Amino acid sequence: MSFGLTLRQYLDLAEEARSDFQADHLSLRKLISVCVLTNHLPEIVFAEHAAANPLKVHGQTRVDDYRNQIVQIACPSALIIRDLCDYAKHGPRLRRSSVQVDxxxxxTKLELDTASFLAGAPNHQEVERFVVTLRDGTERLAEDLVRDVVNYWNAEFVAHGL
Known part of the structure; x- marks a missing residue:
């Protein structure tokens, strides 16, 4: 079933979901929504362009190659977003060997209070954030991952006229 969305409209939905998550960065529902929308962009772009204009999908002939060899190499955050999306859909264990998320x-994180810094009296404040811990122990803020992936897709749309 199709909702009749253009690629641009689909990207707009992903951007709206990112804005919703940024405004309410502790909402798991909003994080999952933006992960699901951005994670499926490779399949949607591939379905639209692979046959008619393969240059728009970097000449790839299989959707998995487009996702794994193009998207996730150009935007490593996309693989982490894929893990989050798949965990949300399929539960506590994933069988892919490429899973990075632990x-x-x-x-609660300490962050510089920008207003106090600009006033010449640097201060830190405790802020609660969604943190994604990778299997290698690296921690990434979910907000940064979402930003990276949406920015990647915006640039890809511009660069390849999607």
Whole structure:
């Protein structure tokens, strides 16, 4: 079934989901929504352009190659977003060998208070954020991952006239 969306409209939905998540960065529902929308962009772009204009999908002939060899190499955050999307859809265990995410949860982080810094009296404040911990122990803020992936797709749309 199709909703009759153009590629641009689909990207617009992903951008709206990112804005919703940025405005409410502790909403797991909003994080999952933006992950699902951005994770499926490779399949949607591939379905639209692979046969008629393969240059728009970097000449790839299989959707998995487009996702794995093009998208995830150009935007490593896309693989992490894929993991989050798949965990949301399929539960606590994923069988793909490429899974990077170990756990995700809310954590309290110390962040520089920009207003106090600009006033000449640097101060830090505790802020709660969704933190994605990778299997190698690296921690990434979910907000940064979402931003990276949406920015990648915006640039891809411009560069390849999608």
């Amino acid at each position: 756990q995700t949860g809310k954590q």
